[in-house]
Amino acid sequence: MIDEARQRRLEAQGWQVGTADDFLGLSAEESAYVDLRLRLSDALRTQRQRQHLTQVELARRIKSSQSRVAKMEAGDASISLDLLIRSLFALGASNRDLAEAINGASATVA
Amino acid sequence: MIDEARQRRLEAQGWQVGTADDFLGLSAEESAYVDLRLRLSDALRTQRQRQHLTQVELARRIKSSQSRVAKMEAGDASISLDLLIRSLFALGASNRDLAEAINGASATVA
DNA sequence: TGAGGATATGTCGAATCTGACATATACTTC
Protein backbone atom coordinates (compact mmCIF):
# COMPACT_ATOMS: atom_id res chain seq x y z
CA MET A 1 0.00 0.00 0.00
CA ILE A 2 1.45 3.28 -1.09
CA ASP A 3 0.30 5.35 1.84
CA GLU A 4 1.90 3.08 4.40
CA ALA A 5 5.32 3.35 2.84
CA ARG A 6 4.95 7.05 2.47
CA GLN A 7 3.77 7.48 6.00
CA ARG A 8 6.77 5.56 7.25
CA ARG A 9 9.11 7.77 5.30
CA LEU A 10 7.40 10.89 6.52
CA GLU A 11 7.44 9.77 10.11
CA ALA A 12 11.07 8.78 9.87
CA GLN A 13 11.70 12.34 8.76
CA GLY A 14 10.07 13.83 11.82
CA TRP A 15 6.61 14.70 10.62
CA GLN A 16 3.86 14.11 13.12
CA VAL A 17 1.45 12.21 11.05
CA GLY A 18 0.20 9.18 12.82
CA THR A 19 -1.46 10.65 15.89
CA ALA A 20 -4.65 12.65 16.09
CA ASP A 21 -4.67 13.61 12.44
CA ASP A 22 -4.14 10.41 10.53
CA PHE A 23 -2.02 10.60 7.39
CA LEU A 24 -4.95 11.02 5.07
CA GLY A 25 -6.02 13.86 7.35
CA LEU A 26 -3.12 16.07 6.35
CA SER A 27 -4.64 19.22 4.96
CA ALA A 28 -4.02 20.15 1.36
CA GLU A 29 -1.53 22.81 2.42
CA GLU A 30 0.36 20.47 4.68
CA SER A 31 0.75 17.74 2.14
CA ALA A 32 1.64 20.22 -0.60
CA TYR A 33 4.33 21.59 1.67
CA VAL A 34 5.72 18.19 2.58
CA ASP A 35 5.62 17.07 -1.01
CA LEU A 36 7.50 20.18 -2.09
CA ARG A 37 10.22 19.43 0.43
CA LEU A 38 10.63 15.92 -0.89
CA ARG A 39 10.88 17.19 -4.44
CA LEU A 40 13.57 19.66 -3.51
CA SER A 41 15.44 17.03 -1.50
CA ASP A 42 15.48 14.75 -4.47
CA ALA A 43 16.55 17.54 -6.80
CA LEU A 44 19.39 18.42 -4.47
CA ARG A 45 20.76 14.92 -4.33
CA THR A 46 20.39 14.48 -8.06
CA GLN A 47 22.18 17.72 -8.82
CA ARG A 48 24.96 17.10 -6.35
CA GLN A 49 25.64 13.66 -7.71
CA ARG A 50 25.41 14.87 -11.28
CA GLN A 51 28.23 17.27 -10.46
CA HIS A 52 30.29 14.59 -8.72
CA LEU A 53 30.40 16.43 -5.43
CA THR A 54 30.54 14.75 -2.05
CA GLN A 55 28.33 15.98 0.76
CA VAL A 56 31.40 17.45 2.38
CA GLU A 57 32.25 19.42 -0.73
CA LEU A 58 28.74 20.77 -1.09
CA ALA A 59 28.68 21.62 2.61
CA ARG A 60 31.84 23.63 2.22
CA ARG A 61 30.42 25.43 -0.76
CA ILE A 62 27.30 26.53 1.11
CA LYS A 63 29.21 27.14 4.34
CA SER A 64 27.39 24.40 6.18
CA SER A 65 28.23 20.95 7.43
CA GLN A 66 28.08 17.47 6.00
CA SER A 67 25.41 16.48 8.47
CA ARG A 68 23.14 19.27 7.25
CA VAL A 69 23.57 18.14 3.68
CA ALA A 70 22.74 14.56 4.63
CA LYS A 71 19.63 15.77 6.42
CA MET A 72 18.63 17.93 3.47
CA GLU A 73 18.78 14.96 1.17
CA ALA A 74 16.93 12.81 3.67
CA GLY A 75 14.08 15.32 3.81
CA ASP A 76 14.67 15.80 7.52
CA ALA A 77 12.12 18.07 9.19
CA SER A 78 14.82 20.19 10.80
CA ILE A 79 15.74 21.64 7.40
CA SER A 80 14.03 24.77 6.09
CA LEU A 81 13.00 25.45 2.53
CA ASP A 82 15.36 28.40 2.70
CA LEU A 83 18.37 26.16 3.16
CA LEU A 84 17.21 23.68 0.54
CA ILE A 85 16.62 26.36 -2.04
CA ARG A 86 19.81 28.26 -1.25
CA SER A 87 21.68 25.00 -1.72
CA LEU A 88 20.10 24.37 -5.09
CA PHE A 89 21.08 27.85 -6.19
CA ALA A 90 24.59 27.17 -4.94
CA LEU A 91 24.65 24.17 -7.26
CA GLY A 92 23.91 26.53 -10.10
CA ALA A 93 20.19 25.97 -10.43
CA SER A 94 18.21 28.67 -12.22
CA ASN A 95 14.66 29.75 -11.51
CA ARG A 96 13.66 27.56 -14.40
CA ASP A 97 15.42 24.55 -12.89
CA LEU A 98 13.75 25.24 -9.59
CA ALA A 99 10.36 25.52 -11.21
CA GLU A 100 10.93 22.23 -12.96
CA ALA A 101 11.95 20.51 -9.75
CA ILE A 102 8.77 21.78 -8.13
CA ASN A 103 6.42 21.06 -10.95
CA GLY A 104 8.07 18.05 -12.51
CA ALA A 105 7.91 14.36 -11.72
CA SER A 106 6.21 13.40 -8.49
CA ALA A 107 8.22 12.96 -5.35
CA THR A 108 5.91 10.23 -4.15
CA VAL A 109 7.49 7.22 -2.51
CA ALA A 110 7.11 3.62 -3.62
CA MET B 1 19.14 53.64 -13.31
CA ILE B 2 17.55 50.34 -12.58
CA ASP B 3 20.09 49.11 -10.10
CA GLU B 4 19.79 52.17 -7.88
CA ALA B 5 16.07 51.77 -7.46
CA ARG B 6 16.46 48.09 -6.87
CA GLN B 7 19.21 48.59 -4.37
CA ARG B 8 17.05 51.04 -2.46
CA ARG B 9 14.22 48.54 -2.33
CA LEU B 10 16.50 45.76 -1.25
CA GLU B 11 18.12 47.85 1.45
CA ALA B 12 14.77 49.01 2.72
CA GLN B 13 13.94 45.35 3.11
CA GLY B 14 16.89 44.65 5.30
CA TRP B 15 19.44 43.19 2.92
CA GLN B 16 22.98 44.21 3.54
CA VAL B 17 24.02 45.28 0.15
CA GLY B 18 25.74 48.61 0.23
CA THR B 19 28.72 47.90 2.46
CA ALA B 20 31.75 45.80 1.73
CA ASP B 21 30.13 43.87 -1.08
CA ASP B 22 28.51 46.48 -3.24
CA PHE B 23 25.18 45.66 -4.83
CA LEU B 24 26.67 44.45 -8.07
CA GLY B 25 28.85 42.19 -5.96
CA LEU B 26 25.95 40.04 -4.84
CA SER B 27 26.85 36.52 -5.85
CA ALA B 28 24.67 34.67 -8.30
CA GLU B 29 23.20 32.60 -5.48
CA GLU B 30 22.45 35.61 -3.37
CA SER B 31 20.68 37.55 -6.06
CA ALA B 32 18.78 34.47 -7.22
CA TYR B 33 17.60 33.98 -3.67
CA VAL B 34 16.57 37.60 -3.21
CA ASP B 35 14.87 37.65 -6.57
CA LEU B 36 12.93 34.52 -5.69
CA ARG B 37 11.69 36.13 -2.51
CA LEU B 38 10.46 39.15 -4.41
CA ARG B 39 8.65 36.95 -6.89
CA LEU B 40 6.90 35.06 -4.13
CA SER B 41 6.04 38.27 -2.31
CA ASP B 42 4.43 39.64 -5.41
CA ALA B 43 2.58 36.39 -6.06
CA LEU B 44 1.27 36.40 -2.52
CA ARG B 45 -0.12 39.90 -2.73
CA THR B 46 -1.61 39.26 -6.13
CA GLN B 47 -3.30 36.08 -4.99
CA ARG B 48 -4.59 37.57 -1.78
CA GLN B 49 -6.08 40.55 -3.56
CA ARG B 50 -7.50 38.38 -6.30
CA GLN B 51 -9.40 36.52 -3.59
CA HIS B 52 -10.56 39.74 -1.91
CA LEU B 53 -8.97 38.88 1.39
CA THR B 54 -7.57 41.44 3.82
CA GLN B 55 -4.21 40.87 5.43
CA VAL B 56 -6.04 40.15 8.67
CA GLU B 57 -8.13 37.47 7.03
CA LEU B 58 -5.14 35.81 5.43
CA ALA B 59 -3.26 36.02 8.70
CA ARG B 60 -6.08 34.23 10.47
CA ARG B 61 -6.13 31.56 7.80
CA ILE B 62 -2.45 30.80 8.17
CA LYS B 63 -2.54 31.25 11.95
CA SER B 64 -0.24 34.22 11.85
CA SER B 65 -0.62 37.95 12.33
CA GLN B 66 -1.40 40.90 10.09
CA SER B 67 2.05 42.32 10.61
CA ARG B 68 3.65 39.14 9.30
CA VAL B 69 1.49 39.27 6.20
CA ALA B 70 2.42 42.90 5.61
CA LYS B 71 6.07 42.00 5.96
CA MET B 72 5.71 39.05 3.63
CA GLU B 73 4.26 41.25 0.95
CA ALA B 74 6.93 43.88 1.55
CA GLY B 75 9.66 41.31 1.02
CA ASP B 76 10.95 41.92 4.53
CA ALA B 77 14.12 40.04 5.36
CA SER B 78 12.66 38.62 8.58
CA ILE B 79 10.35 36.38 6.56
CA SER B 80 11.41 32.89 5.53
CA LEU B 81 10.68 31.17 2.25
CA ASP B 82 8.91 28.56 4.35
CA LEU B 83 6.35 31.07 5.54
CA LEU B 84 5.93 32.62 2.10
CA ILE B 85 5.41 29.28 0.42
CA ARG B 86 3.13 27.93 3.14
CA SER B 87 1.03 31.05 2.70
CA LEU B 88 0.76 30.60 -1.03
CA PHE B 89 -0.38 27.03 -0.50
CA ALA B 90 -2.91 28.29 2.03
CA LEU B 91 -4.29 30.51 -0.71
CA GLY B 92 -4.81 27.41 -2.78
CA ALA B 93 -1.74 27.57 -4.98
CA SER B 94 -0.68 24.33 -6.64
CA ASN B 95 2.85 23.23 -7.44
CA ARG B 96 2.22 24.45 -10.95
CA ASP B 97 1.16 27.87 -9.70
CA LEU B 98 4.24 28.02 -7.53
CA ALA B 99 6.47 27.04 -10.43
CA GLU B 100 4.91 29.75 -12.54
CA ALA B 101 5.41 32.36 -9.87
CA ILE B 102 9.06 31.37 -9.69
CA ASN B 103 9.71 31.08 -13.36
CA GLY B 104 7.28 33.63 -14.74
CA ALA B 105 7.55 37.38 -15.18
CA SER B 106 10.53 39.08 -13.58
CA ALA B 107 10.24 40.52 -10.11
CA THR B 108 12.70 43.27 -10.99
CA VAL B 109 11.89 46.72 -9.72
CA ALA B 110 11.43 49.81 -11.86
C1' DT C 1 -12.61 67.11 10.07
C1' DG C 2 -12.73 62.67 11.88
C1' DA C 3 -14.15 57.95 12.22
C1' DG C 4 -13.12 53.35 10.42
C1' DG C 5 -10.82 49.96 7.79
C1' DA C 6 -6.64 48.43 5.72
C1' DT C 7 -1.78 48.26 5.65
C1' DA C 8 3.03 49.33 7.52
C1' DT C 9 6.66 49.29 11.04
C1' DG C 10 8.96 48.29 15.45
C1' DT C 11 9.67 45.36 19.35
C1' DC C 12 9.53 41.28 22.29
C1' DG C 13 9.98 36.58 24.43
C1' DA C 14 9.26 31.95 22.64
C1' DA C 15 9.94 28.61 19.14
C1' DT C 16 12.50 26.91 15.39
C1' DC C 17 16.64 26.33 12.57
C1' DT C 18 21.61 26.63 12.23
C1' DG C 19 26.58 25.05 11.96
C1' DA C 20 29.51 22.22 14.30
C1' DC C 21 30.90 18.22 16.31
C1' DA C 22 30.81 13.32 17.72
C1' DT C 23 29.77 9.10 16.35
C1' DA C 24 27.68 5.34 13.64
C1' DT C 25 27.00 2.80 9.51
C1' DA C 26 28.11 1.36 4.66
C1' DC C 27 31.03 0.27 1.05
C1' DT C 28 35.67 -0.30 -1.23
C1' DT C 29 40.30 -1.70 -1.69
C1' DC C 30 44.12 -3.69 0.16
Next chain:
DNA sequence: GAAGTATATGTCAGATTCGACATATCCTCA
Protein backbone atom coordinates in the same frame (compact mmCIF):
# COMPACT_ATOMS: atom_id res chain seq x y z
C1' DG D 1 39.72 -7.46 8.79
C1' DA D 2 42.05 -2.86 8.83
C1' DA D 3 42.09 1.56 6.61
C1' DG D 4 39.91 4.99 3.88
C1' DT D 5 36.05 7.45 2.03
C1' DA D 6 31.14 8.63 1.90
C1' DT D 7 26.87 9.12 4.13
C1' DA D 8 23.62 8.96 8.28
C1' DT D 9 22.09 10.27 12.95
C1' DG D 10 22.05 12.63 17.48
C1' DT D 11 22.99 16.63 20.25
C1' DC D 12 23.73 21.41 21.56
C1' DA D 13 24.41 26.45 22.14
C1' DG D 14 23.78 30.35 19.37
C1' DA D 15 21.30 32.59 15.64
C1' DT D 16 17.17 33.38 13.18
C1' DT D 17 12.26 33.46 12.62
C1' DC D 18 8.00 33.19 14.83
C1' DG D 19 3.26 35.14 16.49
C1' DA D 20 1.60 38.77 19.00
C1' DC D 21 0.99 43.31 20.21
C1' DA D 22 1.38 48.40 19.97
C1' DT D 23 1.34 51.98 17.14
C1' DA D 24 1.73 54.67 12.86
C1' DT D 25 0.27 55.79 8.21
C1' DC D 26 -2.85 55.94 4.46
C1' DC D 27 -7.52 55.92 2.31
C1' DT D 28 -12.25 56.73 1.78
C1' DC D 29 -16.59 58.21 3.03
C1' DA D 30 -19.68 60.92 5.66
